[in-house]
Each structure stands twice: as C-alpha cells, then as structure tokens.
Amino acid sequence: MSALYSVLIADPIHESGRNILDSDARIRADVETGLDEGALVARIGDYDALIVRSKTKVTRPVIEAASRLRAVGRAGIGVDNIDIPSATERGIVVFNTPDANATTTAELSIAHLMSLSRNLPQADRAVRGGEWKPARYSGVELSGKTIGVIGFGTIGRLVAERCAALKMRVLAYDPFVAPEIMSGHGAEAANLETLLASADYVTLHCPLSDKTHHLLDARRLASMKPGARIVNCARGGLIDEVALLDALRNGHLAGAALDVYEAEPPTGSALLTLDNVVFTPHLGASTEEAQQAVSLRIAEDMIKFLTTGAAETAVNLPRVTADQLTQTGPYQGLAYALGRLVGALCEGPISRLDVHLFGRVAELDSRPITAEALVGLLSQRMTGRVNRVNAGHLAREQGIEVTESRTEEARDFVSLVEISAQCCGQTTTVAGTLLGGSHARLVRIDGYDVEAVPKGNFLFTRHQDQPGVVGALGSILGRENINISRMQVGVGYDSDTAIALISISASLSAAAMDEIRSLPPIEQAVGFAL
Numbered sequence: 001m002s003a004l005y006s007v008l009i010a011d012p013i014h015e016s017g018r019n020i021l022d023s024d025a026r027i028r029a030d031v032e033t034g035l036d037e038g039a040l041v042a043r044i045g046d047y048d049a050l051i052v053r054s055k056t057k058v059t060r061p062v063i064e065a066a067s068r069l070r071a072v073g074r075a076g077i078g079v080d081n082i083d084i085p086s087a088t089e090r091g092i093v094v095f096n097t098p099d100a101n102a103t104t105t106a107e108l109s110i111a112h113l114m115s116l117s118r119n120l121p122q123a124d125r126a127v128r129g130g131e132w133k134p135a136r137y138s139g140v141e142l143s144g145k146t147i148g149v150i151g152f153g154t155i156g157r158l159v160a161e162r163c164a165a166l167k168m169r170v171l172a173y174d175p176f177v178a179p180e181i182m183s184g185h186g187a188e189a190a191n192l193e194t195l196l197a198s199a200d201y202v203t204l205h206c207p208l209s210d211k212t213h214h215l216l217d218a219r220r221l222a223s224m225k226p227g228a229r230i231v232n233c234a235r236g237g238l239i240d241e242v243a244l245l246d247a248l249r250n251g252h253l254a255g256a257a258l259d260v261y262e263a264e265p266p267t268g269s270a271l272l273t274l275d276n277v278v279f280t281p282h283l284g285a286s287t288e289e290a291q292q293a294v295s296l297r298i299a300e301d302m303i304k305f306l307t308t309g310a311a312e313t314a315v316n317l318p319r320v321t322a323d324q325l326t327q328t329g330p331y332q333g334l335a336y337a338l339g340r341l342v343g344a345l346c347e348g349p350i351s352r353l354d355v356h357l358f359g360r361v362a363e364l365d366s367r368p369i370t371a372e373a374l375v376g377l378l379s380q381r382m383t384g385r386v387n388r389v390n391a392g393h394l395a396r397e398q399g400i401e402v403t404e405s406r407t408e409e410a411r412d413f414v415s416l417v418e419i420s421a422q423c424c425g426q427t428t429t430v431a432g433t434l435l436g437g438s439h440a441r442l443v444r445i446d447g448y449d450v451e452a453v454p455k456g457n458f459l460f461t462r463h464q465d466q467p468g469v470v471g472a473l474g475s476i477l478g479r480e481n482i483n484i485s486r487m488q489v490g491v492g493y494d495s496d497t498a499i500a501l502i503s504i505s506a507s508l509s510a511a512a513m514d515e516i517r518s519l520p521p522i523e524q525a526v527g528f529a530l
C-alpha cells in the first residue's frame with residue numbers, strides 16, 4: 001500500500017519517534033534537517049505534515065509555500081519558531097508536546113541555580129588549569145534565600161516545588177494563574193514589581209511572544225534587588241541582553257545563568273566575556289528521557305491527527321480530546337450540513353451565526369459542533385481551504401459574530417441542532433437532528449417542517465402558496481433532464497408563503513435558475529449542494 005500521508009522531519013528527533021512513523025504503512029516520513037528558509041520553501045509543498053524542534057523556523061513564506069500542509073508538530077514546548085497567525089490563516093494546525101520535556105528543563109534550571117551560586121563552571125575550569133584557590137570560588141547558600149518564578153505554568157511549578165524543597169522562599173508572578181494554585185506548589189503570589197525588588201534569584205518560565213519580548217528590560221533589571229542573580233532556561237528574547245550586560249558589568253546584578261539567547265548561538269556576544277555568567281547551549285530539553293518522550297509523543301500525536309483529525313495539544317484550536325471528537329462526530333457532520341444550508345439560503349453578507357443545541361446534544365462539548373457549522377457556512381461561500389483551524393479567523397475577517405448556546409431540555413427531538421444566521425436584517429433558521437444517533441436529518445427551515453437527508457444537490461424555493469408552482473418547477477427540471485428524488489413542500493401556518501425543498505440528481509444551470517426565479521409566484525430560489 002502506498003503511503004497516504006507524507007511527513008517531513010526537519011530537525012533531529014530521537015529515533016523512537018521516527019521508528020513509530022516508519023512502522024506505520026499510512027505514513028511516509030522523510031528526515032531532512034538543516035534546511036534554511038529557501039530550501040524549506042522549495043520542499044514543503046510535497047508534505048502533509050512537518051515536525052520541527054526549535055532550530056527550524058516555520059516562517060510565513062514557508063507556510064505560504066505549504067500548499068498541502070495540514071499540521072506542524074513541535075517536538076518540544078516553545079512554539080515561538082512557528083508563525084502561528086500565518087498557520088491559522090491557512091488552516092494549518094500547530095501542536096506541541098507540552099509536558100514531555102518539562103521535568104528535564106526544570107532540572108536544568110535547578111542545576112543553573114546551583115552552578116551560579118557555587119561558581120561550579122569557573123571552579124571546574126580553574127582546577128583543570130592547575131589552579132587551587134578555593135577562596136576565589138566561594139559561593140552563596142540557596143537555603144533561606146528568595147527566588148522569584150516568572151511564569152507559573154508546567155515548568156515554573158516544577159521549579160517552585162524544587163526550590164521550596166531547597167528551603168527557599170518562593171514568589172511567583174503569572175498574570176493568568178490564581179494565587180491558590182501558586183500556594184499549592186509552595187509559592188506565594190506576587191506582582192512583578194514586588195518579585196523583582198525582593199528576589200535574590202529570578203528564574204524565567206514564560207513563553208516568548210510579542211507581549212513578553214524584553215519582559216526584563218533595562219528598567220526592570222534596574223528594579224531588581226542589588227546583588228540578585230538571574231536564571232533563564234525559557235527564551236533568550238525575554239531579557240534585553242544589552243541591558244543585562246550593563247547590569248552585570250556595573251555590579252548591580254551578581255550573576256546570570258543562561259541556556260537561551262536572543263540569537264542562537266550567541267556568537268560574538270559580549271556576555272561571553274563575563275566571568276559571572278554561566279552558559280549552556282539551549283540544553284533545557286536535552287536528556288535521553290526528555291528527547292525520547294518528546295519524540296514518541298510528537299510521532300503518536302501526528303499519526304493521530306493525520307488519521308483522525310484529533311489534536312489534543314493544538315495551540316491554534318480549542319483543545320478537544322479524541323473521545324470528545326468521537327462523541328460529537330455525527331453532530332459535527334450535521335452542523336456542517338446545516339452551516340452549508342444556511343450559507344446557501346442567505347444571499348448576502350452574514351453578520352451573525354447563532355448555534356443552539358437542544359436536548360442530549362447540549363450535554364456534549366459544543367465547540368467542535370459550532371466550529372463545523374462555521375466551516376460549512378464558509379465552505380459554501382469561499383473557494384480556498386476552510387477548516388476548523390482557520391474558520392474563526394475567516395469569520396472574523398468577514399465580520400461574522402459567532403455565538404453558541406444550549407438548552408438541555410429537548411425540543412421536539414431528543415437532540416436538535418439549530419443554526420440561525422442574520423443576513424441583511426433578516427434571520428434564517430435551519431435545524432436538524434440525528435435519527436438512530438447517527439443519520440443526519442434536516443427537520444426545519446424557517447419554521448417549516450421538512451424531512452430531508454442533507455446530502456447531494458437541492459433546489460429550494462420560497463413562493464406564493466398557489467396552484468401550479470410545483471408543476472412549473474417540475475417541467476423546468478424535466479426539460480433540464482434532472483431527476484427529482486424527493487420533494488418536500490411546506491405551507492406557512494399564518495402566511496400564504498410556502499417553501500419547496502427538492503432533492504435533485506444534478507446541479508441546475510444558471511439559465512435554469514434564472515428561469516425559475518422569473519416565475520411570478522417565486523420569491524426566492526436557490527440551488528445548492530450539501
């Protein structure tokens with residue numbers, strides 16, 4: 001069997017993950033490391049998926065050249081080497097391996113804390129050079145000191161627990177984490193100013209983004225406690241290295257331990273000339289255990305994504321488990337069809353889409369269902385790739401506000417998915433259900449009861465309820481050599497407007513549609529495929 005999916009592994013990963021990919025007959029995995037942007041642009045068009053660590057930069061030009069790419073898997077945590085907005089716009093899911101190297105990185109932070117306090121690298125170099133001057137490498141104790149942890153996610157928490165065990169006082173700053181969680185890991189919540197002013201050590205564990213770039217700038221470094229030390233095993237760009245150099249040179253800070261740099265490698269950096277700085281070459285994730293864990297995880301998750309669409313650690317999608325996807329799967333198909341239907345019935349710009357779940361379906365995770373409704377709506381109106389990764393972005397671009405709501409009480413059906421769209425001051429509402437838990441049925445259009453399998457070609461009309469309309473439609477369809485497999489006619493309870501929903505064997509030509517629209521009783525006629 002020839003492989004269904006091609007995966008490019010662009011940075012070295014542990015062989016365990018490669019073996020998993022290689023042993024899956026559905027996958028063809030090519031390893032090509034060290035590609036620069038131009039080379040990656042030239043190669044990426046052949047692949048469904050890309051796996052990287054931190055070296056390969058997945059830039060906008062790479063994403064734009066990636067005509068069939070569906071996923072970028074980051075074998076690690078930080079995704080700052082991937083242009084996430086570009087990937088999202090193109091409907092490419094990005095996922096990482098959030099916990100797989102966290103312990104290893106936390107341990108390197110503790111190792112740096114210790115080597116910084118006890119001058120281990122300097123003392124090692126001295127002994128190797130034949131020098132024996134213990135007093136020169138005298139250090140400081142950690143016990144009783146205060147450490148400030150900036151970023152209290154997976155790694156920050158592991159570091160905090162370890163520092164608490166070393167009898168340090170731990171302060172934590174993270175604008176998105178509650179103080180109770182911090183205290184649960186042995187840390188006291190602090191604001192950034194207090195943390196910087198009172199900590200003997202500051203350790204960084206937040207992601208690099210536009211918001212955290214130069215989080216420690218000259219002003220914040222100057223506000224640190226005199227004689228404090230910094231450990232950075234997160235990302236180089238979090239600290240302004242020029243300001244750090246100044247603070248270390250002028251003695252305001254006693255030292256720094258750095259695993260990451262603004263430019264890697266930090267060739268020519270003046271920091272390298274300072275004796276009170278400890279350096280490692282982005283080693284945070286480099287243990288056998290972490291590399292194996294990261295590699296296995298990315299390979300397994302990539303196979304799962306390519307074959308089922310589940311991406312539990314996606315950074316540009318709501319996190320949905322494979323179980324949640326399975327439970328909501330049939331409703332997603334229904335919501336997609338309803339989205340396409342409403343997209344066809346509304347013949348102008350849509351300003352709002354409301355997805356309402358009634359009955360049992362309201363107990364499920366609504367996000368994949370809403371996402372598919374939006375994908376259906378947009379795919380009815382756009383030609384490019386639309387999927388649940390970029391549907392939200394595309395909807396925002398088109399000015400469509402999306403809401404979702406749920407009512408656990410059943411409304412006529414055990415489960416009902418209802419979608420309403422606001423278009424040109426009017427609301428169009430369609431609803432559907434699942435028969436036997438898996439067979440999608442369209443059951444309502446704007447208050448008219450119908451029963452149709454939402455699949456194939458349709459002609460929909462809204463017309464004056466008077467004799468002869470159905471016959472006139474039938475004769476145009478007959479002349480076009482189009483079969484009718486099913487016809488639903490609905491009459492309004494309190495109006496003289498009726499609808500017809502006709503399942504047809506092929507799509508109607510533009511001329512035939514114009515002819516139908518010109519029939520005097522016809523108020524609206526739309527041909528579409530679901």
Ligand SMILES: NC(=O)c1ccc[n+]([C@@H]2O[C@H](COP(=O)([O-])OP(=O)(O)OC[C@H]3O[C@@H](n4cnc5c(N)ncnc54)[C@H](O)[C@@H]3O)[C@@H](O)[C@H]2O)c1
Nearest residue numbers: 077078105151152153154155176205206207233234284285
């Ligand atoms: N040196 C290495 O090899 C290595 C290895 C693994 C991870 N990392 C880096 O470590 C970072 C943290 O990893 P993690 O697994 O703990 O990530 P995480 O997502 O679990 O935690 C990051 C935390 O930072 C917080 N945060 C976001 N913005 C903040 C801000 N402005 N100020 C303070 N906190 C903020 C978030 O709320 C979150 O709690 C990663 O983003 C990655 O860049 C480096």
Ligand SMILES: O=C(O)CC[C@@H](O)C(=O)O
Nearest residue numbers: 053054076077078101285
């Ligand atoms: O790939 C690596 O070795 C580094 C990974 C690390 O920076 C991460 O963010 O997970």
